[in-house]
Amino acid sequence: MKVLVLGGAGYIGSHTCKYLATHGHDVITYDNLSTGHLEFVKWGPFVYGDIRDYANLRQAVHKYNPDGLIHFAASAYVSESVSNPGQYYDNNVLGSLRVMEVLRDEGVRPLVVSSSCAVYGVPTENYISERLPLNPINPYGRTKLIMEWMLQDFAHAHQIPWMALRYFNAAGADPECEIGEWHTPETHLIPNVLNAILNPASPVNIFGDDYPTSDGTCIRDYIHVLDLAKAHFLALEYLYSQKPGLAVNLGTGQGKSILDIIATAEAVTAKKVPHKFCPRRPCDPSQLVASAELATKILNWIPEYTSIDKIITTAWQWACHKSHN
Ligand code: UDP
Numbered sequence: 657m658k659v660l661v662l663g664g665a666g667y668i669g670s671h672t673c674k675y676l677a678t679h680g681h682d683v684i685t686y687d688n689l690s691t692g693h694l695e696f697v698k699w700g701p702f703v704y705g706d707i708r709d710y711a712n713l714r715q716a717v718h719k720y721n722p723d724g725l726i727h728f729a730a731s732a733y734v735s736e737s738v739s740n741p742g743q744y745y746d747n748n749v750l751g752s753l754r755v756m757e758v759l760r761d762e763g764v765r766p767l768v769v770s771s772s773c774a775v776y777g778v779p780t781e782n783y784i785s786e787r788l789p790l791n792p793i794n795p796y797g798r799t800k801l802i803m804e805w806m807l808q809d810f811a812h813a814h815q816i817p818w819m820a821l822r823y824f825n826a827a828g829a830d831p832e833c834e835i836g837e838w839h840t841p842e843t844h845l846i847p848n849v850l851n852a853i854l855n856p857a858s859p860v861n862i863f864g865d866d867y868p869t870s871d872g873t874c875i876r877d878y879i880h881v882l883d884l885a886k887a888h889f890l891a892l893e894y895l896y897s898q899k900p901g902l903a904v905n906l907g908t909g910q911g912k913s914i915l916d917i918i919a920t921a922e923a924v925t926a927k928k929v930p931h932k933f934c935p936r937r938p939c940d941p942s943q944l945v946a947s948a949e950l951a952t953k954i955l956n957w958i959p960e961y962t963s964i965d966k967i968i969t970t971a972w973q974w975a976c977h978k979s980h981n
Pocket of ligand 1: 734846848860862863874875876914937940
């Protein structure tokens with residue numbers, strides 16, 4: 657199949673392009689390079705463009721006539737969404753609206769979108785299933801939930817086949833080190849932990865040690881980026897079989913605290929992680945762990961990189977590769 661990947665120069669987008677291309681599919685990347693990297697576009701044509709630019713996006717869909725679209729193009733930092741909500745409503749809500757309008761006007765085809773566990777807010781149960789209430793507690797989560805609602809309405813009115821994939825914490829890197837996690841500034845835990853090893857003068861901040869968890873630090877469900885990539889492909893396949901649209905969690909079902917991540921990074925690298933404790937970051941739920949049974953059931957998705965050691969090993973290989981290049 658031929659897939660137009662919006663935001664294909666970014667972290668999860670580029671790993672999905674590689675996955676699709678190495679499994680025999682054609683990929684076209686559409687990206688405004690605001691956070692993505694041209695160096696990550698290696699598996700097909702590139703179209704420079706912003707998803708909010710209706711005419712440009714429509715032209716790309718018209719030109720390449722893809723069988724399906726995957727939409728990763730979004731702003732994705734919780735803290736930034738709190739300090740600059742306008743950017744998030746503009747990029748994530750208006751941008752996603754433009755994508756749906758283009759499909760409505762240029763011809764509908766399956767659409768898989770990046771959503772987030774941030775749509776659940778503070779979960780009422782330890783393992784988050786798709787049945788839990790949707791109560792996002794930050795602008796980022798609200799923009800993802802609005803996108804999902806818009807998609808349901810467009811699907812109802814215009815028959816767009818859709819799936820929203822609610823990621824937990826994407827982590828790790830391509831084991832061949834062609835691509836990996838590269839954000840400027842980097843705000844995510846695992847790359848910051850590894851960067852602290854590479855630059856001991858800049859210890860990693862641990863945001864909060866007084867959460868109601870076993871060691872007082874936040875617990876997250878880290879899912880390997882290649883397992884996410886595969887899920888996007890399976891989602892497109894699912895939609896080709898005319899099945900109804902829905903939102904699906906992608907996680908491992910295993911929670912790791914910040915101190916667990918530091919301990920694993922020390923074991924994997926055989927080096928100490930310089931760190932310091934800081935106040936809580938605003939709007940961080942104490943624990944987010946997926947129940948990913950639905951993805952296994954309907955997509956037959958079985959994550960391969962389920963151990964946190966493997967995830968951190970690939971992230972470390974990429975961090976070392978990047979620091980040498
Ligand atoms: N975190 C941290 N130090 C950092 C980056 C993150 O202590 O340098 C914490 C953060 O407060 C959260 C967890 O690590 O509790 C995961 O944060 P990340 O930004 O990686 O992902 P999020 O869960 O916000 O999507």
